[in-house]
Amino acid sequence: MTEEIVVIPGDGIGQEVVPAAVDVLQATGVDFEFVEATAGDHVAEEGGDPLPEETRDLAANADATLFGAAGESAADVILPLRDAVDSFVNVRPARTYPGVDALKPGMDVVFLRENTEGVYAGHEARLTDDVSTLTRVVSQSASERLAEYACEFAPEGFTVAHKANVMRETDGLFRDTVQRVAEENGVETDAALMDALAMHLCLRPEEYEVVVCPNLAGDVLSDLSAGLVGGLGLLPSANIGEERGLFEPVHGTAPDIAGQGVANPCATVLSAAMLLEYLDYGDEADDVRDAVEGVLAHGPRTPDLGGDAATADVTNAIVERL
Numbered sequence: 001m002t003e004e005i006v007v008i009p010g011d012g013i014g015q016e017v018v019p020a021a022v023d024v025l026q027a028t029g030v031d032f033e034f035v036e037a038t039a040g041d042h043v044a045e046e047g048g049d050p051l052p053e054e055t056r057d058l059a060a061n062a063d064a065t066l067f068g069a070a071g072e073s074a075a076d077v078i079l080p081l082r083d084a085v086d087s088f089v090n091v092r093p094a095r096t097y098p099g100v101d102a103l104k105p106g107m108d109v110v111f112l113r114e115n116t117e118g119v120y121a122g123h124e125a126r127l128t129d130d131v132s133t134l135t136r137v138v139s140q141s142a143s144e145r146l147a148e149y150a151c152e153f154a155p156e157g158f159t160v161a162h163k164a165n166v167m168r169e170t171d172g173l174f175r176d177t178v179q180r181v182a183e184e185n186g187v188e189t190d191a192a193l194m195d196a197l198a199m200h201l202c203l204r205p206e207e208y209e210v211v212v213c214p215n216l217a218g219d220v221l222s223d224l225s226a227g228l229v230g231g232l233g234l235l236p237s238a239n240i241g242e243e244r245g246l247f248e249p250v251h252g253t254a255p256d257i258a259g260q261g262v263a264n265p266c267a268t269v270l271s272a273a274m275l276l277e278y279l280d281y282g283d284e285a286d287d288v289r290d291a292v293e294g295v296l297a298h299g300p301r302t303p304d305l306g307g308d309a310a311t312a313d314v315t316n317a318i319v320e321r322l
């Protein structure tokens with residue numbers, strides 16, 4: 001069976017790391033057909049919509065989409081794309097690798113980030129010259145859907161990040177709902193205040209395996225963890241919906257290195273491994289992860305990891321290992 005994958009490189013290093021991940025997907029032997037679509041600043045600069053209707057529709061109808069990053073238009077591209085695939089959870093693994101200098105060796109945490117609401121629900125207003133406001137949305141239904149996913153993902157238990165001591169109604173509802181669903185499923189949880197959790201992750205990350213987070217907290221804690229494990233060039237993510245998935249590196253367009261051919265492709269290649277897993281190609285997903293691990297351990301490495309290799313060198317080395 002041919003698997004049709006929508007591919008949206010976007011802006012900046014998205015144009016470099018997405019083709020790298022496509023090369024790796026092609027080397028797995030799975031019969032893929034790639035449909036390339038445009039989105040991002042470069043489309044807006046030519047007078048178009050940063051997320052063209054056609055691109056949105058392609059993602060909304062594909063089993064799986066691989067996305068790079070968008071620049072200034074990120075919010076106008078990625079948020080509607082996540083909506084288009086109806087993805088209620090963003091899975092963000094952050095782990096260390098042998099051979100990569102990390103602030104915290106031995107870290108292996110997966111963040112399950114709520115992906116539809118919280119402060120990213122888009123209800124912002126400028127009331128006066130002096131004051132702007134933001135309405136934070138938390139629903140029982142979205143929290144339940146996330147919790148059910150978390151129970152399947154982590155039957156051995158997980159941590160719930162929240163700030164319910166201050167945001168009693170919103171994070172109170174989030175924490176209580178997630179913990180109730182977990183209890184109904186016989187899954188153990190502990191709740192952690194997200195600010196203290198940020199510190200604990202820095203001091204003792206090995207104590208955490210799976211952390212379920214409200215939207216903004218998941219965004220911040222996963223970037224923080226990227227710093228602990230060796231940089232954004234290593235963190236993949238999967239936006240999971242009931243019927244479709246959207247796979248993207250956690251990083252953005254990296255304007256400081258875009259166009260130089262030195263972006264680390266590993267985050268996007270590992271996102272492609274999550275795509276393989278989602279489409280039930282578990283063995284191929286493992287092969288890709290093993291190949292990335294081998295390259296991280298033995299080189300070549302891009303400059304963000306202290307090496308001097310180009311994106312293409314790392315990609316070729318991953319493909320060779322496959």
Ligand code: NAI
Nearest residue numbers: 069070071072074078232233251252253254257263264304
């Ligand atoms: P960024 O993730 O693009 O870059 C942060 C730092 O990490 C930079 O120093 C960059 O060089 C480095 N970095 C990131 N990915 C790397 C890789 N694969 N290899 C080597 N180094 C890497 O975040 P920043 O600078 O905050 O945002 C830049 C632009 O990206 C902004 O316009 C922002 O809106 C957009 N952005 C888009 C996202 C998306 O489309 N999902 C997510 C985050 C940011």
Ligand code: MG
Nearest residue numbers: 219220223250
């Ligand atoms: Mg982010």
